[in-house]
Each structure stands twice: as C-alpha cells, then as structure tokens.
Amino acid sequence: xxxxxxxxxxxxxxxxxxxxxxxxxxxxxxxxxxxxxxxxxxxxxxxxxxxxxxxxxxxxxxxxxxxxxxxxxxxxxxxxxxxxxxxxxxxxxxx
Amino acid sequence: xxxxxxxxxxxxxxxxxxxxxxxxxxxxxxxxxxxxxxxxxxxxxxxxxxxxxxxxxxxxxxxxxxxxxxxxxxxxxxxxxxxxxxxxxxxxxxxxxxxxxxxxxxxxxxxxxxxxxxxxxxxxxxxxxxxxxxxxxxxxxxxxxxxxxxxxxxxxxxxxxxxxxxxxxxxxxxxxxxxxxxxxxxxxxxxxxxxxxxxxxxxxxxxxxxxxxxxxxxxxxxxxxxxxxxxxxxxxxxxxxxxxxxxxxxxxxxxxxxxxxxxxxxxxxxxxxxxxxxxxxxxxxxxxxxxxxxxxxxxxxxxxxxxxxxxxxxxxxxxxxxxxxxxxxxxxxxxxxxxxxxxxxxxxxxxxxxxxxxxxxxxxxxxxxxxxxxxxxxxxxxxxxxxxxxxxxxxxxxxxxxxxxxxxxxxxxxxxxxxxxxxxxxxxxxxxxxxxxxxxxxxxxxxxxxxxxxxxxxxxxxxxxxxxxxxxxxxxxxxxxxxxxxxxxxxxxxxxxxxxxxxx
Numbered sequence: 001x002x003x004x005x006x007x008x009x010x011x012x013x014x015x016x017x018x019x020x021x022x023x024x025x026x027x028x029x030x031x032x033x034x035x036x037x038x039x040x041x042x043x044x045x046x047x048x049x050x051x052x053x054x055x056x057x058x059x060x061x062x063x064x065x066x067x068x069x070x071x072x073x074x075x076x077x078x079x080x081x082x083x084x085x086x087x088x089x090x091x092x093x094x095x
Numbered sequence: 096x097x098x099x100x101x102x103x104x105x106x107x108x109x110x111x112x113x114x115x116x117x118x119x120x121x122x123x124x125x126x127x128x129x130x131x132x133x134x135x136x137x138x139x140x141x142x143x144x145x146x147x148x149x150x151x152x153x154x155x156x157x158x159x160x161x162x163x164x165x166x167x168x169x170x171x172x173x174x175x176x177x178x179x180x181x182x183x184x185x186x187x188x189x190x191x192x193x194x195x196x197x198x199x200x201x202x203x204x205x206x207x208x209x210x211x212x213x214x215x216x217x218x219x220x221x222x223x224x225x226x227x228x229x230x231x232x233x234x235x236x237x238x239x240x241x242x243x244x245x246x247x248x249x250x251x252x253x254x255x256x257x258x259x260x261x262x263x264x265x266x267x268x269x270x271x272x273x274x275x276x277x278x279x280x281x282x283x284x285x286x287x288x289x290x291x292x293x294x295x296x297x298x299x300x301x302x303x304x305x306x307x308x309x310x311x312x313x314x315x316x317x318x319x320x321x322x323x324x325x326x327x328x329x330x331x332x333x334x335x336x337x338x339x340x341x342x343x344x345x346x347x348x349x350x351x352x353x354x355x356x357x358x359x360x361x362x363x364x365x366x367x368x369x370x371x372x373x374x375x376x377x378x379x380x381x382x383x384x385x386x387x388x389x390x391x392x393x394x395x396x397x398x399x400x401x402x403x404x405x406x407x408x409x410x411x412x413x414x415x416x417x418x419x420x421x422x423x424x425x426x427x428x429x430x431x432x433x434x435x436x437x438x439x440x441x442x443x444x445x446x447x448x449x450x451x452x453x454x455x456x457x458x459x460x461x462x463x464x465x466x467x468x469x470x471x472x473x474x475x476x477x478x479x480x481x482x483x484x485x486x487x488x489x490x491x492x493x494x495x496x497x498x499x500x501x502x503x504x505x506x507x508x509x510x511x512x513x514x515x516x517x518x519x520x521x522x523x524x525x526x527x528x529x530x531x532x533x534x535x536x537x538x539x540x541x542x543x544x545x546x547x548x549x550x551x552x553x554x555x556x557x558x559x560x561x562x563x564x565x566x567x568x569x570x571x572x573x574x575x576x577x578x579x580x581x582x583x584x585x586x587x588x589x590x591x592x593x594x595x596x597x598x599x
Contacts, residue, residue, distance in 0.1 A: 008455075015414060015458045016421070016435065017451055018443030026448075030513050031456060037514060038403040041472050044479065051474030052481060054303050054333070055530030055555070056290050061332035075196035081428035088423050091434040 002032045098123035099259035100578065103168050103316040106262060110157065110167050117157070117167025120262075121150035121211050124169045128213075128260045131581055135236050137245075137255040139174050140182045141214035149211040156209060164323055166209030171261035173252045174215035175222050176307060177296040178202050185298050186218040186230040186248075189420050189427045189445030199296020200331065201265060201307045201324040208323045213261055216251030220447045221417065222267055222300045224248045225275060225519040228510055229449045236506070237280060238579035239545055243503040246276030246519075249310065253280040256310050257579055263311035263320055267297060269304045270405050271498075271523025274535040277310055278498035278548025281537045281577065283317045283565070284310040288555040289530035290335035292321075293328030301412035302333070304405075304527045313575060314536060314566040318342035321558065337556055345559050346566040353387030355564055358491030362398035363522055368500035375539030375547040376497045383495065383568055393491060395483040400476050401525040406517060407460045407473035408528070413450075414457030420445065452513060481529040484554070493564050494552040497522055498535035502545035522550065532558050534565050537574035544580075 008028045012019050019027070073086060082089035098106070098120045109115035125143060132138055146169070153167035172178055175185045177195035184190050198206070206212070219229035227235045227250025235250045237243040238258040245254040249266030253276035256264050266273040268286035277284025286308045297307055309320030322343060327336040359380055364373050384390045422428030422441035429440040446454070460469035487494060499519060509516040526533040531554055538549035549568070553561035569575050 003459075007459075011455045011459050011462070014462060015418075015454050016438040016442055017446070017454065018436075018439035019451070023448075023451070027452060027455060030452060031459070033514060034406060034456060034517075035459070035469075038407055038469065038473075041400060041403050041407075041476055042468075044397075044400060044472075044476050046472060046475035046479070049475045049478050051471055052477040052528075053474060055481065056333060056335060058290075058333065058335070063329060071196065076424075078196060079193050079425035081422055081426070090423055091437060093434055 003028055003035070097127070097259070099127040101262065102313045103165070103262045103311060103319060104313070106168060107166070111162065117150040117153040117211060118147065120167060121146060121169045124213065124260060124262070127258070131258055132260060134241055135238055135254050135258055135260070136233050137216050137235050137251040137258065137260055138171070139184060139186070139215050139217050139232060139251065142181060146211060146213055153209055153211060163207070163209035164319065165205060167211060168262050169211040169213050170205060171213050171216045171252055171255045171264040172202060173249050173264065173266045174218050175267055175298045175300070176202060176265055177298070178212060178215065181215060183215065183298070184232070185222070186220040186232065187445065187447065187450070188231045189442070190425070191427065193425050195296070197296065199307070200293035200328045202296065204324050216255050216264060218251055219248035220450050221298065221413070222248040222269055222272055223413070223449050223453055225271070225516055226509065227251060228506065229447060231447050234506055237503045238581060239281065240503065240543065242505055243545070244279065244506055246279035246499070246503065248272040249284070250276045252310050253277055253282055253284065256280070256282045256312060258581060259578070263309060263316055265307055265324070266310050267305060267307050268527065269301050270409060270527050271520040273308045273310060274498045274523050274533055274548070274550060275520060277535040278550070279503040279546065281546030281579070282310055282312055283314050283534065283536045283575070284308065285317050285321060285534045285558070286526065286532060287321060287325060287558055288532040290333055291325050291532070291556065291558065293331040293334045295328055295330040299416040301409040302416060303412060304409060314534070314562060314569050315343060315346060317534070318346055318562045318566070335556070340559050342559060342562055346563055348563060348567065351386035352383055352564060352567050355388045355493065355560070356491040357383055357388045357390045357564070358393035358487055358494045359390060360393050360395045360398065360487070360494055360496055362395050363496035365500060365521065368497065369502060369541065371541040372497050372499070372501060372547050376495070376549055379538040379549045379568065380495050382571060383564070386567055386571055391491065393487045393494065395487060395525065397476065397479045397483050398525060401480060401528060402517060402521050404473045404476045404480065404528060405524040406456065407469050408477065410453040410457030411460045411470050412457065414454045414461065417450070417454055449513070477528050480525050484525070484529045484531055488554040492553070492560050496550050496552070498548035498550035502541045502543070502547060526552055531555050532561055534561050536565050536569055537577070538572070539574060
C-alpha cells in the first residue's frame with residue numbers, strides 16, 4: 001500500500017501538521033510500510049463480527065444536572081500563550 | 096542497607112516503629128538521585144525543597160498519631176500524569192512550559208495516602224514509544240547497562256525504581272508501556288484492567304487503551320500502590336464502579352499455587368525471540384508448576400494480528416486526542432499568518448517525529464474512504480483478540496508468558512525503523528486491546544546480566560489472582576533481590592547536595 005506524495009500532503013493538512021519536504025518523503029515511506037503490514041488484517045473474516053470500541057459495558061455515563069463551581073479564570077488562563085481582556089487571544093476564525 | 100534500597104513495605108515498617116523518618120528516607124533517595132541520575136537521566140523534573148517539605152509534613156502527621164497507607168514514602172510520577180503545580184511536559188516540546196492546575200485522581204489518592212512526590216519521570220513523547228528514546232528532552236539509560244534503553248514509554252519510572260531513585264512510581268500502559276520497561280529494568284510493573292484506575296488527569300493518548308499503573312521492587316509493593324489508586328471515579332466516565340479488594344491481604348496462601356490453572360500460549364514464544372528469554376520464562380513456569388500450579392498449553396490464535404490492530408486503533412485515537420494542541424489554551428504557539436497556519440506551524444514545530452507519524456497514521460485510518468478498511472476492520476479484529484482471551488480464561492486462571500521478545504537493546508539500535516521498534520510490544524499489546532490485566536516481574540538475567548521479565552495476564556478485574564500468582568512465584572525465587580551494579584558516575588554533585596542539606 002504505497003501512499004502518494006499527494007496523499008501524504010492531504011493527511012498532513014487534515015491533521016494540521018506543517019512538514020518539510022524531507023519529512024514528507026520520509027513519512028511517505030514509513031507510513032506506506034506500516035500500512036502494508038496492516039494489510040494482513042484483510043485476511044481475517046470479520047463479516048459477522050461486531051467492532052469493539054470499548055471493552056467496558058458502560059454506556060452514556062452522565063452526572064446529575066447540578067450546577068457547581070467551574071475552574072477559576074486565573075487557572076484557566078494560566079497556561080495560555082496569548083491572553084487579552086481575560087480571554088484566549090486567537091486569530092480570526094471567520095473571514 | 097541504604098534506605099533508598101528499601102521496599103515500600105520495609106520502609107513503612109521502619110517508620111511505623113520509629114526507626115526511620117520520612118525526611119531521612121527521602122534524603123537518602125534524593126542523594127541517590129544526585130549521585131546517579133546524571134548517568135541514568137530518569138527525571139525530567141525534581142523539586143527538592145517541596146519534596147523535603149512533604150517529608151517533614153509526613154513525619155509531623157505520623158507524630159500526631161495519624162498513619163496512612165503510604166505515609167512518608169517517596170514516589171515518582173511519569174510525566175504524562177498531572178501533578179498540580181509541577182511541570183507536565185509529556186516528554187514533548189509542545190508542552191514544555193505547561194503546569195497543570197489540577198492533579199490526576201491517582202495522584203490525589205497517593206497524596207491522601209501520605210506519600211512524598213519526588214518529581215516527574217522521563218517518557219517517550221505522549222507515551223508513544225518502547226524505549227524512551229522518543230522523549231524530546233533526552234533518553235533515559237538502563238541502570239543495568241547505561242548503553243541500553245530502559246524500555247518505554249515508562250522508561251523513566253522503571254529506571255528510577257530499579258536504581259533506587261524512588262521506592263515506587265506511577266507509569267502508564269497503552270500497549271505495554273509499564274510491563275515492557277519493568278521487564279527490561281528488572282522491576283515489577285502492573286497494568287490493571289481497563290476501567291480499574293481513573294484516567295482523570297492522565298494526558299490522553301488512546302482513550303480505549305490507556306491505564307495508569309504502579310511500578311515497584313516487589314509484588315507486595317505494587318499491590319499496595321494499586322489498592323490506593325484503584326476505584327471508581329465520577330470524573331472519569333470510563334471508570335468502572337467495581338469494588339476494590341484488599342490486594343495486599345489476598346497475596347499469600349499456605350497452599351502456594353495449588354489449584355491455580357496456568358495457561359502457556361504457544362503463540363507468545365515467537366521464532367526470532369531471544370532464546371535466553373524463552374528459556375528463563377519456561378523455567379519460571381516450571382517453578383510455578385513446582386508450587387502446585389496446573390500448567391497447560393493454550394492457544395490465542397489471533398495474537399499475530401495484535402500489532403496491526405493496535406497500530407491502527409491507537410494512532411486513530413491519538414489523532415483525535417492530540418488535536419487539542421493548537422497553541423490556543425496551553426502549550427507552544429508558533430504564529431502563522433492566519434489561524435490554520437498557526438496550527439500547522441505550532442504542531443509541526445512542537446511534535447516529534449514518532450508523534451507526527453502516529454497522528455498521520457491515525458488520521459488516514461479514520462479518513463473518508465479508508466475508515467471501513469482500516470479503523471473499523473481493526474476494531475472487528477480486536478473483538479476476536481478479546482474473544483481469544485475470554486475463551487482461554489474459561490480454561491485457565493492466568494496466562495504466563497514473556498513480557499518482551501528481547502532484553503534491553505542498545506540505544507539507537509531500533510530508531511531507524513519504526514516497525515522494528517513496534518515489534519518490541521507484540522507480547523504486551525493484546526492485553527490492552529482486550530482490556531484485561533497483566534503484570535511483569537523479574538525471572539532471570541541473560542548472559543550480559545540484563546533482566547528478563549515474566550508476564551502474568553489475568554481476566555478483566557482479576558488482579559487479585561494475578562498478584563497472588565506473581566507474589567507466590569516471586570517469594571520462591573531470588574531474582575527480585577538483585578540490584579543493578581551501581582554506584583555509577585562517582586561522587587554526588589556537591590553543590591546540589593549542600594542545597595538539599597540546608598533546606599532539611
């Protein structure tokens with residue numbers, strides 16, 4: 001399963017990873033080898049087998065809808081790279 | 096015996112009888128760290144003044160007549176687990192300056208039990224790796240041979256415990272990251288069943304596989320640590336509301352292993368594995384037979400598919416969990432011209448190559464057009480792997496096998512080929528996929544004096560049986576009493592020692 005360079009660039013874009021040309025070439029090779037290895041799963045008959053997303057029997061675990069204190073603003077902002085007016089400073093999201 | 100070489104139980108015994116204070120114990124461990132950690136490099140963050148404050152408080156608490164399960168015991172925490180106020184890098188540049196505003200539940204429980212937190216140990220970046228070589232900071236060296244890896248991703252924790260730089264530690268295990276380094280460093284390491292220990296405050300790698308677990312120098316110590324951190328946590332929706340048994344109390348039995356059925360999976364003695372490892376593990380199984388266990392061969396037919404299944408599911412989950420590192424709320428930020436470019440630059444600069452590789456693998460496996468063939472297929476084969484264990488555990492109580500195909504390999508030996516590195520975990524991954532529990536403990540050495548680990552697997556929430564089998568084997572042998580041939584590196588760092596003494 002050999003990935004093309006275009007596919008590698010597409011994946012990098014989905015994952016928002018900036019890669020150098022050298023990295024793209026290296027990952028193209030390495031990812032292809034790993035995916036090639038993963039092809040062996042196609043030999044397994046899973047037609048009647050349900051997927052396992054979690055091994056636990058728990059589903060829809062919720063807590064009571066009771067209001068309570070949230071984390072303090074100071075704590076929330078303490079690790080932020082850019083803060084302004086007690087908010088996270090970001091670049092424009094919409095054009 | 097130097098205090099730093101004591102087991103947790105031995106130290107508690109001495110402290111309870113007034114023969115040792117936590118300050119003396121902690122000082123001994125700190126001096127040990129100053130003497131050997133320049134060579135081993137197990138620690139990313141140490142806070143010597145805070146450490147001694149904690150030790151003093153523990154002694155005061157004891158003097159007031161208030162005992163606690165871990166009162167005054169110095170422990171290390173893997174740097175993917177949050178400790179409030181202490182740096183948490185996850186072995187990555189993208190979190191170089193991150194300081195968590197809260198502690199993980201497991202850490203809170205350890206602190207409530209009175210322990211002394213020594214610091215944060217080195218890890219492969221975001222727990223992705225089998226050698227600790229993927230840490231963005233430095234590689235940790237195996238205390239048994241400094242030219243070799245300690246295993247990973249909990250290599251820092253395993254090396255710290257092996258070298259007397261902590262009496263115990265927390266690590267995490269997603270594909271083997273506690274058991275494999277425990278095996279390579281000659282210590283005991285346990286991955287409890289999925290849902291046994293809260294993941295709240297554990298920086299997520301693969302949410303359906305991650306588990307926090309203890310490392311220590313004896314099975315009894317590991318049982319004690321597990322008892323403290325295990326149990327339901329309403330802050331973790333994947334935490335099972337199941338009672339926590341008395342793991343330490345249930346360890347011994349006058350009948351040895353009589354009545355315990357041990358399964359030996361033929362698929363786990365793979366061609367190409369180091370012959371000495373296979374021999375040592377088979378010899379250990381014979382010891383178990385001698386202690387009264389009924390030993391029989393079992394088959395886990397889908398074992399071979401574990402690696403490809405894991406390397407599709409884990410990266411897929413990681414690609415989702417690591418999407419949060421975008422330079423907005425925390426971590427590194429590299430500014431681009433506009434929002435998306437900032438994300439690309441930040442993540443491109445902040446993540447190391449193994450992390451990028453896995454994010455890309457996961458993104459591909461989940462992407463439109465490929466989801467069914469890769470991710471869904473892997474989850475279906477995962478069902479089969481789990482079913483293998485379910486079937487085996489109807490015939491046997493525990494499964495005994497090697498933890499790693501080899502002893503500690505040389506630093507740099509496997510870094511050139513990702514797949515080669517992934518193969519280190521073939522014997523540990525299936526346990527995570529099935530959500531069952533497993534322990535690794537020392538069972539011998541190879542001709543180079545490198546530790547070999549025996550792995551004992553048990554059914555989900557069957558830790559009691561696994562611990563009992565492990566403890567009984569351990570007590571019938573001497574492997575756990577061996578220590579790495581240190582001191583190495585000569586004299587302790589004089590300046591730092593003086594600082595420590597002044598604050599004591």
